Amino acid sequence: MDTILTVNGGSSSLKCGLYALKASELHCLFHLKVENLLGDTTLFKVRDEQNQVLDAHELACSGVPQDERHQYALKEVLDWVQEHLPESRLVATGHRVVHGGDQFIRPLLLDQNTLHQLEHYIPLAPLHQPYNLKLIRACQALAPELPIVACFDTMFHANQPRLERLYALPRHLVEKGVHRYGFHGLSYEFIQRQLNLAGAGSLNTIACHLGAGASMCAIKKGQSVASSMGFTAVEGLPMGSRTGNLDPGVLLYLMREENMDVDQLERLIYKESGWLGISTISSDMKTLHQSDDPRAEEAIDMFCYRVALEMGRLAAALEGVQQIVFSGGVGENDADVRARALARCEWLGIQLDEEANQRNAGIISTPDSAVTVRVMPTNEELMIATHVDELLH
Numbered sequence: 495m496d497t498i499l500t501v502n503g504g505s506s507s508l509k510c511g512l513y514a515l516k517a518s519e520l521h522c523l524f525h526l527k528v529e530n531l532l533g534d535t536t537l538f539k540v541r542d543e544q545n546q547v548l549d550a551h552e553l554a555c556s557g558v559p560q561d562e563r564h565q566y567a568l569k570e571v572l573d574w575v576q577e578h579l580p581e582s583r584l585v586a587t588g589h590r591v592v593h594g595g596d597q598f599i600r601p602l603l604l605d606q607n608t609l610h611q612l613e614h615y616i617p618l619a620p621l622h623q624p625y626n627l628k629l630i631r632a633c634q635a636l637a638p639e640l641p642i643v644a645c646f647d648t649m650f651h652a653n654q655p656r657l658e659r660l661y662a663l664p665r666h667l668v669e670k671g672v673h674r675y676g677f678h679g680l681s682y683e684f685i686q687r688q689l690n691l692a693g694a695g696s697l698n699t700i701a702c703h704l705g706a707g708a709s710m711c712a713i714k715k716g717q718s719v720a721s722s723m724g725f726t727a728v729e730g731l732p733m734g735s736r737t738g739n740l741d742p743g744v745l746l747y748l749m750r751e752e753n754m755d756v757d758q759l760e761r762l763i764y765k766e767s768g769w770l771g772i773s774t775i776s777s778d779m780k781t782l783h784q785s786d787d788p789r790a791e792e793a794i795d796m797f798c799y800r801v802a803l804e805m806g807r808l809a810a811a812l813e814g815v816q817q818i819v820f821s822g823g824v825g826e827n828d829a830d831v832r833a834r835a836l837a838r839c840e841w842l843g844i845q846l847d848e849e850a851n852q853r854n855a856g857i858i859s860t861p862d863s864a865v866t867v868r869v870m871p872t873n874e875e876l877m878i879a880t881h882v883d884e885l886l887h
Contacts, residue, residue, distance in 0.1 A: 497523070497582045498882050499575070500875040501568070502590040503629040505621060506532045508567045511875035512575055514582070520879050526574065528553065528567040532560055538570060549574070564625060565632035572636060586641040587633050588882035590680060590874060592622040592727065594646030596671060601649075601881040604630060604642045612644070618675075618726055621764055643882045650679030650686075651711075651718045658720045658811065674729075676721035678703045682711045684877040685819055685870055690716070694866070697816040700808045702801065703872065704825035706734030706777055710801070712808035720811035722804050728763055731800050734777030737767040738800065769793045779824050779831070798831055802838035815842060817866040826871050827854060836867065 498520075500511040508528040513520045525541045534556060540549040558566045575582065591598075593615035602608065609630060616623045633642055659674045681703045689695040699713040708731040712720040722730030732738035740763065748754045754762070770777040773793035775785055782790040809815045820832055829851045836846050843864025851858040859867035 495579075495582045496585045497575075497579075498879045499571075499584055499587045500590075500878040500882075501587055501629050501633065502875060502878070503564060503625045505625055506530060508564065508571070508629070509875070510568075510571050511879065512579075512582075513876070513879040515883065520876065520883060522876065522879075523579070524548070524575070525875075526571045528570065531555075531563045531567055536563075536567075538567075538574075540574065564628045565635065568629060568632045569636055584637070584640060586643060586882050586886055587637070588643045588645060588878040589626060589630050589633075590647065590878055591626045591630075591644045592647045592677065593619040593675070594644075594648045595675070596652075598644070598646050599649045599652035601643055601645045601885050603885065604644050608644070619677075620760065622727070641886065643878075643885055645680060645878045645881045647677045647679045648675045650683045651676030651721055654718055654720065661725070672725060674721075674724035676709075676711065676718060677723045677727045678707070678709045678711070678721075679718070680874040680877045681821060681872040682713065682718065684872050684874065685821055686713060686716055687877075688870060689817075689819070694817060697866075698812040698814055699817050699819060700805060700812070700815050701819045701821065702825050703822040704731075704801070704820065704828075704831065705822035706779075706824075707736070708733045708738075708797075708801075708822065708824070710804050710808060712811045714812055720808055722808075731804060732772070732797055733768045734779075735765050735768045735770045737763045737771075769797060772796055779828060783828075783830065794831065795834070798834035799838065801831075801835040805835070805839050805842070809842060815865055817868060818844070819868045819870050821870050821872040826869055829854065832858070832867075832869075 495514050498513045502509040508531065510526040511522050512524045513522055522543050527539045529537045536553040536555050538551055538553050539547065541547055553570060555563055555566055591612060595615050609627065612627060630642055633640065654676065660668060661673055663672055682701050685701050686695060695716055701711045701713060703709050710722045711718055728736045730738050745759055748759060768777060769782060773782055773790045775787060775790050776782055782794055820826065824831055833846060833851055836844055844867060845860040845863035847858055847860045854869050857866060857868055859865065
């Protein structure tokens, strides 16, 4: 049985999926996740296609240098697959790479030259790109014979209109690549393909990928025309610990008056702000809902308000919206966040079916709503596996 391993890594986590082609369709055999890679206690979990836990144990990596732990974790994944599925044959790995810049706008087989080129985008995605590339190198070291396919979070947005991508900066900076890119593209591409299957792919759509990393995208005739994230994945909505939209004058003020340097500013806007910064409690939405602290409530309200504001901007970019799709950990599972955001969007003609919303139904708008509102699980890993299969065959 031939299999494809998808690899999606962050600074302290590794998510993998093992996919096999059955009856011309890709099926996920296992979800493998390594959590808290840089901490004292590292957890290894495996679930099957029905999300049942098959294995959960601690990894003894306290003696492994931190800069080697991603490769260590990936080796554990490969060893587990070999032990529990010895009859399988891994034919390729597919990797989520957050930033492809202007140059990489479709999936591609990686070589040393392209890998080196992707290093140039590390400053644009400092929380993700270094670890994406670290895991690619780990695959090269552990299984040098395997093809490696890179799939970029920016590629779905590559053909956005120029006016959407421009910042009002001097032209020489724009020409150097300082413009809006957009992210979460693998999620939006998966959503679009699912909408196509449902016969709704040609509608003017606002897709909301809401989680600790959150963004929204306007899709017209299956193409991204606008998105909330821009030059980096910190622009747009307030997120778990990221600021979202911020007057750049605030950063100048903090540099001058608080004597903050570049590293301190980066930590502030990426790791200390968002829901965490406003609530002072947590970057996890579920934890905020469980708190009776008014600051937690304010963080939730702020997020929902900003989602509603972005809904208006994207509706303008589309020149009219016909459907809204909620996805991501919060978007798929948090009825309260959806209801709060949509309550501010009734001017669009949205009528929410409260009972359907509470049970996370596939369609949560009423039959006479002018805009269809859907809840749709996303699957970035399956999108990566699909690209690998399409590229190799």
